[in-house]
Amino acid sequence: MARRFVTRILILWVCLGLAGEAAACTPARHARLETNLELVARAPTILIGRVVRWDRKKVPENQYYEESSILVEPVEILKGEGPQAPFRLDDMLAMTEGLASPADSQPSAYDEFREPHVNAYMGGCIRYNFVIGQLVVFLLATEKGMWVPSASIFSRWAEDVPSVDGPWVKLVRIYVQASQLPKGQRRKFLRAERDKLLAGDLGRIERLMADDIDRQIKRRP
Known part of the structure; x- marks a missing residue:
C-alpha cells in the first residue's frame, strides 16, 4: 500500500508540473535487489499486453488530484x-509518443536485461509511465479484485518488447519454467538453457541473454 501511495503522490507532481530532478530516486548503496528469476517466481501472473488507452478522472474533493489508469489489451x-x-x-500514465517526454517515450532497451526502464528511477521507484501502442511484458498480482504491479523497487515489472518473440520474452519464458521447478533443480535447468545459447549462433543478443541467465545462477541482482 505504501508503494501505491507514493505512486499517487508522484502523479500529483506530474499533474502540477513539478516532476523533475527532485523526483529522481536511486538504489541505496549495497541494496539487495531482486533478480529477474526471483521477480518472475514471485509474480502470480505474467502477460504480454498492449497499452491502448489512458483514462483520467477528476476527484471532486481534491482539485489537484486526478485518478489515472491505463487500459491494457492482453496478447x-x-x-x-x-x-x-x-x-x-490504476495509478499509471500513458501518452501518445509525440506528447510524452523523451525519457518516458523511450522504449525499454531491447538488449538490456538487468536495468529497468529509466522511468523506474523517478518518483515512486517503479515504472508508471507508458506510451500508447507499446507492447509490454507485465508482471502482475491482484489486490482487492484489481490488477496491480507485482513489483519491488527498481524492478523490471513492465518492460517494452518488440514482439512476442523478443529477447526479454524468451528470457521470461525460461525463468517461468525455472520457477516452476523444485529449487534444487533450478540451477541445473538454467545452466542447460545458458549452454544452449552459447552453443548456437552466438550473436551479441544471445551473449547478453546468456549473461543474464548466468546472473540468476549466481544469484546476483
Missing part, C-alpha cells in the same frame, strides 16, 4: 491465470 499469458479482456492498471 499472451506467460504465467498463471490472466485476464482475457482489456483490463485496467
